[in-house]
Amino acid sequence: MNSVHNVNFFIKLTFAFAIMAIAWLLPDWRSSVPLAAATVALLAIFRVPGIRTYFKGAALLVLLVTASWIANLMIQGETLVAAVETALAMAARLVTTTAVFFFVMETSTPGSILAASSAARLPPIATLVLSLTFGVIPMLRHDFERIADAQRARGMEIDDVSFPMRLRFALARGVPLLIQAVRMAHAISLSLSIYGFDLSRKRTTWREVGLLVEHRLPGIETS
């Protein structure tokens, strides 16, 4: 694990909001596109898990946003050049925004978010909401990939087929994913109950929390 991944969740979140704000304040594509490129490059440099999936999603996002905005703006009478510039700026802002929050989500485990929130003495409800909001999305993404692997491991050809067919198979994973999401919610709820999570009591944490959040407990010497 890259040490950048261990940065305190709230620091990551603050940076993410700051970069997103900058992206939306930049005036045009000349500055938006380089910022988006730099943000995406940082994902690769920091070896963020699931980056290939993100790149595919981002490429699709750029394609759809650019095409729809160009068409829309040209219908409203803009020139092609002006429409392309506006569409590129919009796509770049969206890529920057999704990239920074992808970084926060993929590098922050539910445990590290719980630890950062507990160390900050946040109310338990805030701790829970933050952990689940940012922690569950990667879990669902893993489940989506696991279901795909299950389909492959059962003999369903989802790789050596056309793109529309792949898209159809991906959509078909929605129902089992929904079932899995319900099961996950049940497991989390049960876990919170039997391990004593209480909304009226602030938690503590085993981790050392500062600018970084401790990743593993070192062995303690006993005399």
Added chain:
Amino acid sequence: MLALKDITVSHGEEPVLAGANLNLSAGERLLVCGAAGSAKSTLLNVAAGLIPRLVTPSHFAGEVTLSGEPLSTMSKDTLFAEIGLVMQSVEEQSWDLGVEDLIAFPMENRSMPKAEIRKRVDALLKQFQLDALRGRRVLTLSGGERRMVAIAAAMALSPRLLILDEPTTGLDPAARQRLTAALGDTLDSNSAVLVAEQDPAAFHGVARTVRFISEGQVSEARGFGTLVNEERLWREAGILPPRRTASRPKASAPGAEILGVRDVTTILCRAHGQPVLNGAGFMVRAGEVLGLIGRNGAGKTTLFQSILGLARISRGTITIEGIDATGWTVARRARRIAYLPQNMRRILFNMTLAEEVLFAITAGADPGEPDRNRAQACLEKYGLGGLSETNPFALSVRQQALLGLACADVAGAAVAILDEPLLGRDLNGRAMLDLFIRSMTDKGRAVLLISHDLELVEEVATRTLILADGRVAFDGDSSEAWQSAAFRALGWPAPSFTPDGLVA
């Protein structure tokens, strides 16, 4: 300490527990044994206060008290501090936390000071020999490793009552010994242990009393020592006796090679940089039943993933029915190699049992009437004919395992890989497993059985492989495996049957 009085529980129309009674004294270690589907888990969930508090059945009657206080009047916080619970399916009580997070979770939630939590977590990691798992995420662990972490978490608050549902599932023999030693060391005369198991031998040194459960009733407690030799009672309860004679397979001459794994090295590496599989090689021939054993985390899962193409390899070849499978998609390999994980939920995704079996036949293509008839016949073969329109996720773990066998059988795959099947200790389940193995081998197909249940391997496998340090350290006749240097290196007790003694 614990008293269950006239407990009746129904999940549908018929009660699964019908006026069951059970008492547990302080200092007692009680083993509850019964066939799969005999409501062991329901009984334990009632004893733990999960039913009806958190899981509501269609009908519940009776009373449960802990030290005279009804569980229904205890606060949830007090209840789950007094009772530590590990469910049969650990996935149902854990989520994507780190190993230390899960063990620390009950203490953090009760606002214990950091230094105290760190000390306790460290002590439990050392006691259960889980140091190598520090910093790992629970969902990335093997099934056995995950279970040990969950047991450590259940013991974190030193509960007065520890309830473990099938705790040895997925544990290698060394881990079982660590578990029973930890139970013996940690629990004092003020605490009690309630364990449900299909493999009673593992708890011979720990549990003092045994109760059987069948037809919704719990029997009187009997001393473990006096019960051990009473084979009939165990069989009446629907499970294999802890002391019995082995029924070894008739070894017939194997046919041609149908799966070849040669010098396979994975890209996936361990924390210290060594590939998980490092030059692993073996072959499977038609009509064979291979047993594959190895420590928890030895790379058994990675091995089947490599065979199926789900884990990338940097070196070596996989051949299927004599053809180099390099370049084959996972799906193409899977049509010849059927895989059944321990947790079947991982590979189920259709809406009914009939659709699951049809999928095994058609691999997603539109089915015809003959396919539907084959699917129904196969479900009936494995005792699931009446459940064809049921959602697979509504089945019990045992029924899901049977569904897996039905799918693998009907798919016509050349090799079936069974990863720790949960059917080995239950008489009915074992009969189905034997039926599946016969069905495969009679047609010139083969079975690769991955298991920590050495008695099962001894009884069904014609050849045994031992996986250690990323490679196959022993490949030979099962009867010779237990004398091999590779097996001695594991430090496990060899399986033994009467007249030699209790099975390991």
